[in-house]
Amino acid sequence: xxxxxxxxxxxxxxxxxxxxxxxxxxxxxxxxxxxxxxxxxxxxxxxxxxxxxxxxxxxxxxxxxxxxxxxxxxxxxxxxxxxxxxxxxxxxxxxxxxxxxxxxxxxxxxxxxxxxxxxxxxxxxxxxxxxxxxxxxxxxxxxxxxxxxxxxxxxxxxxxxxxxxxxxxxxxxxxxxxxxxxxxxxxxxxxxxxxxxxxxxxxxxxxxxxxxxxxxxxxxxxxxxxxxxxxxxxxxxxxxxxxxxxxxxxxxxxxxxxxxxxxxxxxxxxxxxxxxxxxxxxxxxxxxxxxxxxxxxxxxxxxxxxxxxxxxxxxxxxxxxxxxxxxxxxxxxxxxxxxxxxxxxxxxxxxxxxxxxxxxxxxxxxxxxxxxxxxxxxxxxxxxxxxxxxxxxxxxxxxxxxxxxxxxxxxxxxxxxxxxxxxxxxxxxx
Amino acid sequence: xxxxxxxxxxxxxxxxxxxxxxxxxxxxxxxxxxxxxxxxxxxxxxxxxxxxxxxxxxxxxxxxxxxxxxxxxxxxxxxxxxxxxxxxxxxxxxxxxxxxxxxxxxxxxxxxxxxxxxxxxxxxxxxxxxxxxxxxxxxxxxxxxxxxxxxxxxxxxxxxxxxxxxxxxxxxxxxxxxxxxxxxxxxxxxxxxxxxxxxxxxxxxxxxxxxxxxxxxxxxxxxxxxxxxxxxxxxxxxxxxxxxxxxxxxxxxxxxxxxxxxxxxxxxxxxxxxxxxxxxxxxxxxxxxxxxxxxxxxxxxxxxxxxxxxxxxxxxxxxxxxxxxxxxxxxxxxxxxxxxxxxxxxxxxxxxxxxxxxxxxxxxxxxxxxxxxxxxxxxxxxxxxxxxxxxxxxxxxxxxxxxxxxxxxxxxxxxxxxxxxxxxxxxxxxxxxxxxxxxxxxxxxxxxxxxxxxxxxxxxxxxxxxxxxxxxxxxxxxxxxxxxxxxxxxxxxxxxxxxxxxxxxxxxxxxxxxxxxxxxxxxx
Ligand code: SF4
Ligand code: SF4
Numbered sequence: 001x002x003x004x005x006x007x008x009x010x011x012x013x014x015x016x017x018x019x020x021x022x023x024x025x026x027x028x029x030x031x032x033x034x035x036x037x038x039x040x041x042x043x044x045x046x047x048x049x050x051x052x053x054x055x056x057x058x059x060x061x062x063x064x065x066x067x068x069x070x071x072x073x074x075x076x077x078x079x080x081x082x083x084x085x086x087x088x089x090x091x092x093x094x095x096x097x098x099x100x101x102x103x104x105x106x107x108x109x110x111x112x113x114x115x116x117x118x119x120x121x122x123x124x125x126x127x128x129x130x131x132x133x134x135x136x137x138x139x140x141x142x143x144x145x146x147x148x149x150x151x152x153x154x155x156x157x158x159x160x161x162x163x164x165x166x167x168x169x170x171x172x173x174x175x176x177x178x179x180x181x182x183x184x185x186x187x188x189x190x191x192x193x194x195x196x197x198x199x200x201x202x203x204x205x206x207x208x209x210x211x212x213x214x215x216x217x218x219x220x221x222x223x224x225x226x227x228x229x230x231x232x233x234x235x236x237x238x239x240x241x242x243x244x245x246x247x248x249x250x251x252x253x254x255x256x257x258x259x260x261x262x263x264x265x266x267x268x269x270x271x272x273x274x275x276x277x278x279x280x281x282x283x284x285x286x287x288x289x290x291x292x293x294x295x296x297x298x299x300x301x302x303x304x305x306x307x308x309x310x311x312x313x314x315x316x317x318x319x320x321x322x323x324x325x326x327x328x329x330x331x332x333x334x335x336x337x338x339x340x341x342x343x344x345x346x347x348x349x350x351x352x353x354x355x356x357x358x359x360x361x362x363x364x365x366x367x368x369x370x371x372x373x374x375x376x377x378x379x380x381x382x383x384x385x386x387x388x389x390x391x392x393x394x395x396x397x398x399x400x401x402x403x404x405x406x407x408x409x410x411x412x413x414x415x416x417x418x419x420x421x422x423x424x425x426x427x428x429x430x
Numbered sequence: 431x432x433x434x435x436x437x438x439x440x441x442x443x444x445x446x447x448x449x450x451x452x453x454x455x456x457x458x459x460x461x462x463x464x465x466x467x468x469x470x471x472x473x474x475x476x477x478x479x480x481x482x483x484x485x486x487x488x489x490x491x492x493x494x495x496x497x498x499x500x501x502x503x504x505x506x507x508x509x510x511x512x513x514x515x516x517x518x519x520x521x522x523x524x525x526x527x528x529x530x531x532x533x534x535x536x537x538x539x540x541x542x543x544x545x546x547x548x549x550x551x552x553x554x555x556x557x558x559x560x561x562x563x564x565x566x567x568x569x570x571x572x573x574x575x576x577x578x579x580x581x582x583x584x585x586x587x588x589x590x591x592x593x594x595x596x597x598x599x600x601x602x603x604x605x606x607x608x609x610x611x612x613x614x615x616x617x618x619x620x621x622x623x624x625x626x627x628x629x630x631x632x633x634x635x636x637x638x639x640x641x642x643x644x645x646x647x648x649x650x651x652x653x654x655x656x657x658x659x660x661x662x663x664x665x666x667x668x669x670x671x672x673x674x675x676x677x678x679x680x681x682x683x684x685x686x687x688x689x690x691x692x693x694x695x696x697x698x699x700x701x702x703x704x705x706x707x708x709x710x711x712x713x714x715x716x717x718x719x720x721x722x723x724x725x726x727x728x729x730x731x732x733x734x735x736x737x738x739x740x741x742x743x744x745x746x747x748x749x750x751x752x753x754x755x756x757x758x759x760x761x762x763x764x765x766x767x768x769x770x771x772x773x774x775x776x777x778x779x780x781x782x783x784x785x786x787x788x789x790x791x792x793x794x795x796x797x798x799x800x801x802x803x804x805x806x807x808x809x810x811x812x813x814x815x816x817x818x819x820x821x822x823x824x825x826x827x828x829x830x831x832x833x834x835x836x837x838x839x840x841x842x843x844x845x846x847x848x849x850x851x852x853x854x855x856x857x858x859x860x861x862x863x864x865x866x867x868x869x870x871x872x873x874x875x876x877x878x879x880x881x882x883x884x885x886x887x888x889x890x891x892x893x894x895x896x897x898x899x900x901x902x903x904x905x906x907x908x909x910x911x912x913x914x915x916x917x918x919x920x921x922x923x924x925x926x927x928x929x930x931x932x933x934x935x936x937x938x939x940x941x942x943x944x945x946x947x948x949x950x951x952x953x954x
Contacts, residue, residue: 055525
């Protein structure tokens with residue numbers, strides 16, 4: 001494995017493309033970064049997420065996680081009250097006490113995240129110092145990290161980025177003699193991770209690690225021999241932290257749809273100098289299966305006019321998938337933020353006149369949406385039913401972060417998520 | 431700082447939203463960060479409302495702090511007024527904005543809007559949802575009813591020919607069965623000749639609030655939300671208030687009799703024997719097995735206290751636990767508990783409630799959505815009697831809790847879970863979760879809970895499905911492992927589909943490839 005080369009450069013292509021990205025400011029209708037806890041806690045089963053916040057933060061988590069409450073959850077909120085607001089020294093003592101109580105009742109917890117919120121930031125409660133202090137108290141049984149999921153700093157999926165970035169400084173350094181290794185960054189369902197592992201194994205690429213890992217003690221090593229792929233477009237801070245530790249990003253489109261998945265895998269294959277024949281052999285059957293699955297949904301989706309409200313930052317890659325592989329017409333692609341560099345390969349695949357809007361002014365966007373009367377609106381839960389009641393057809397975007405949609409085997413499922421509301425509309429006679 | 435895992439009530443501004451959303455032509459501008467917009471989905475998803483709540487959020491960001499959040503707020507108020515043209519505007523802060531001290535009331539007033547602007551000062555670090563709703567409703571009522579004609583602070587003698595009139599107060603958006611309770615109580619009142627003057631906040635406009643004084647008395651359906659306003663109306667207009675919630679047969683009779691006394695009308699038309707089926711169903715011999723069933727009750731104060739009465743006196747249960755998260759009404763709950771020789775549990779910490787249920791081992795739990803989950807985990811039948819609730823607690827059918835029809839609903843919804851023993855969705859849905867496996871006690875309980883005997887509870891007809899015809903393909907190890915990663919609720923289907931796919935193609939050993947080929951084949 002001596003032939004790992006520099007990452008594939010798609011920037012050259014991207015540089016020539018300048019889609020007019022429009023900006024807007026006003027009311028945003030997006031979750032804050034705390035929401036990521038809902039899927040992160042299921043992924044890292046020995047971690048606990050303690051939000052230091054208000055009753056609103058607790059209520060948000062409960063409402064976003066709302067549908068399935070299993071046991072005592074692996075997340076909670078230390079609710080700041082009036083006494084804490086009176087003096088910060090007390091707030092720190094109170095936090096230590098809350099953490100002590102929590103860890104006493106959950107001896108299975110190995111990693112504790114203190115998650116900052118708007119109130120904790122506005123009152124300048126220093127969670128990095130709290131994490132250091134508590135780490136010292138509870139080492140070696142429990143590590144304590146911190147990140148911010150506050151709504152004044154982060155939107156929705158940024159919370160995962162902040163969480164993963166907080167893990168990076170604690171990743172072990174790869175040994176000096178390390179062979180090149182591949183790191184997949186972004187929380188994926190276990191079944192999807194395993195599918196990717198099989199594909200990489202068939203190409204002879206490895207070892208392959210994942211961030212976040214399934215158990216907090218299985219942290220992947222990182223260093224100059226590490227090449228990483230982003231599984232999600234919203235992980236810029238994590239990527240920068242990894243780059244800071246010498247790892248190199250393999251620029252690629254994101255693994256949505258048959259085409260996106262192939263391009264994403266190819267970025268790794270090129271870095272490992274996998275010969276094209278072997279790459280084809282490893283991916284062909286799965287890719288064909290994905291294309292076959294997509295073909296079924298094409299009839300339903302081709303020519304349909306789709307409008308995205310900003311939500312998860314997955315909008316641009318998903319728009320690319322819908323446009324290129326299913327033939328939809330993109331009316332508006334709203335996204336809360338667009339990390340230009342991480343999206344360069346995506347934008348290169350989109351038409352020049354793709355109407356990307358960054359930021360949000362909710363009411364004006366609703367005006368545009370009503371005026372355009374799209375066939376399908378991709379939007380958050382707060383808007384879906386009201387728009388349906390106005391006669392539109394909607395897909396709730398939150399499902400796109402909660403369901404497995406990455407990779408070949410899920411390409412058909414991903415298309416189905418968009419096709420189902422349209423199909424349903426056709427069926428209903430009431 | 432209190433450690434909280436699940437909360438019974440949201441912050442007070444959620445209560446304000448429940449009032450604003452219930453009403454017409456009222457708009458609420460909330461100074462809040464973007465994440466607080468989650469609140470919309472409570473109304474649009476859980477209650478399936480067809481309209482967005484009438485709320486504008488300022489969604490300030492870190493970069494706005496210290497510079498121009500006040501200006502941002504004023505801009506949002508102006509824009510909201512121009513766009514929605516409400517007849518009244520509520521303004522206030524969520525927990526984060528209240529730390530900024532921007533004074534939404536002053537800022538909004540400075541704009542000189544041609545409509546009443548009502549500042550809501552809801553202490554977010556101290557109070558909760560129901561208090562917020564009560565305060566908001568009270569502020570609205572004061573704003574629009576103060577100084578209106580009619581009462582002069584004296585009770586009005588109903589003229590013989592005029593039907594007595596009352597207001598129904600307290601129903602909001604996102605309330606537990608408020609929609610149907612209001613309808614049922616209005617029907618009940620119509621039967622004895624009482625007219626409903628105004629229903630509020632649910633469905634009321636600001637102009638309706640200005641007519642509140644024209645009623646002879648007030649019915650407070652949900653004291654947690656309506657009592658503050660009703661007490662003010664009593665002071666302002668001398669309107670007596672009826673706050674005995676008509677939950678259950680006995681309480682409904684009391685309710686009707688109290689109104690009859692108040693208005694001098696004949697209660698009999700509403701009290702005939704056929705009014706509710708509950709009394710007969712409860713006497714029916716098959717109900718003898720309900721005798722002495724040990725029941726644990728928890729909810730808001732009004733529903734919990736009323737449920738205890740129904741459970742003990744109308745169904746013959748034994749009340750072994752009674753509690754509430756409504757601290758403002760702790761006294762009422764304590765008094766009620768004393769009747770059953772037990773001590774009330776007043777807490778908003780669901781872990782304490784769970785510990786109490788685990789210790790008491792009741793045969794039925796009547797509670798909120800939280801208790802439903804606790805009961806499921808402990809394998810105890812459960813029915814929901816109070817907010818907070820979930821989407822399934824907003825049924826399509828007419829399903830009040832109050833009045834005589836409400837009593838019928840109570841009988842059905844409390845008795846059915848007992849007959850089924852265990853909710854089957856508990857069995858099928860939770861079996862596979864690693865925290866809910868047979869024999870594994872919940873990690874946080876001091877004493878190990880009794881493991882749920884899943885096999886014993888599955889009806890024989892389901893457990894022994896007929897085998898599929900044709901030679902069955904076998905699964906190789908890796909494929910079997912892969913199958914186990916598929917979410918449990920579709921796994922059975924995936925297995926069946928893959929096997930029939932394999933059979934048709936004459937595949938004898940199912941590999942991971944077969945699994946995904948089958949998945950691709952069936953995916954639609
Ligand atoms: S299990 Fe039942 S009660 Fe619990 S969240 Fe799901 S639907 Fe609601
Ligand atoms: S936006 Fe801020 S205050 Fe609101 S829930 Fe998120 S972190 Fe908490």
